[in-house]
Amino acid sequence: MKARDKLLNAAGQLFYEQGITATGIDTIITKASVAKMSLYNNFSSKSELVAAYIEERHQEWLQLFELRLKKAESSKAKVLAIFDAYQDHAESHYERGFRGCGLLNAAAEMPVDAPERKSVRLHKQEVQTLLEKHCQEYLTEHNSNFDLNSLVTHLSFLLEGSIMLAGLEASSDKVVQARQLADSLLEGAIK
């Protein structure tokens, strides 16, 4: 395996488990079994490694979502596939200590003006856009005039609130509950 990938793997695990600021360069390269210069040949600084980490987490989630989306047959199932992907994410990290959404956690430990917060914001906006798209389809399919914006906002609160509380409790239960609530919310929107 290339040094860059080893680094991303090690950093991915450590950043997620210990937090970014609390994780030092030396810990990362030791876990990756890589020389320090290999880090600085692939990334110009720790910040750049952090940026790569954030991007990777997001792509990882998008892949989980794509998998779930393929299996979704109804338009409601497509909306709920977003919740499924959150659940998959939660459960994939359960054994080594689930700690919530890596992106929200990263943003939470950065100062207000940190560039990392901006990219997390963009990623969450992308999730919101996905929600909007599939909710739109769902509503038009059922000829509902339910307010799209408030539905999307509502679902995004269920999503992020549940993953946050799930992380705090180190369990995916809350995400499962959020999915159920989202389900009945969607049902209510076409009645």
Place this chain on the structure above:
Amino acid sequence: MKARDKLLNAAGQLFYEQGITATGIDTIITKASVAKMSLYNNFSSKSELVAAYIEERHQEWLQLFELRLKKAESSKAKVLAIFDAYQDHAESHYERGFRGCGLLNAAAEMPVDAPERKSVRLHKQEVQTLLEKHCQEYLTEHNSNFDLNSLVTHLSFLLEGSIMLAGLEASSDKVVQARQLADSLLEGAIK
């Protein structure tokens, strides 16, 4: 003002704005205009200062809530007072950079087994207990057999999801929207 209070003020601001791990002892004592020994005479370690910070944030919120609760006349208004307190919190920090819930942020930057995470969990449970109490009253008052647990869970997702996204966007808008959604949710629960 006593050194202990000066320290709690300075640490409170710095921890909230910059994150806990990223804030050093020296930065805190400089901002507090206090000698280093004053810190270690009042707190045995940085961790103890962090614990005090977390406790203080929680008490601060409880006070905001008490104020709102007093003004609430209906049982629905009492439930919504919890959302109002979140909004007050968001807006009180707006000028110097709102960054979400200090407790959730603190938990987010700590390793899975950190004691800080446990106390944050306890505080969030207290909020949930308040939600439960006032929802209970609301439902019985209106002779509703709406499921209490799912209502409370739902509201807690709206609460924590909105404060998290609000922090990411440095605006209290999301919390206001969450309150509106909570309002109609409560209305729906007694129909």
Place this chain on the structure above:
DNA sequence: TTTTAGATAGACTGACCTGTATAGTTTCTA
């Protein structure tokens, strides 16, 4: 076979980290 790119180990810098030790000063209070 020679060149080149990627990797290695490890020493090093200078700044910053938490926490301690010492000694002098202010402030409250009995």
Place this chain on the structure above:
DNA sequence: TAGAAACTATACAGGTCAGTCTATCTAAAA
């Protein structure tokens, strides 16, 4: 007014931080 308690400034220890430098090695490409 005398003593105790709280506070100050400063220096220091021992560690860790991000990042640089050098020198060596290996493997694939030219």
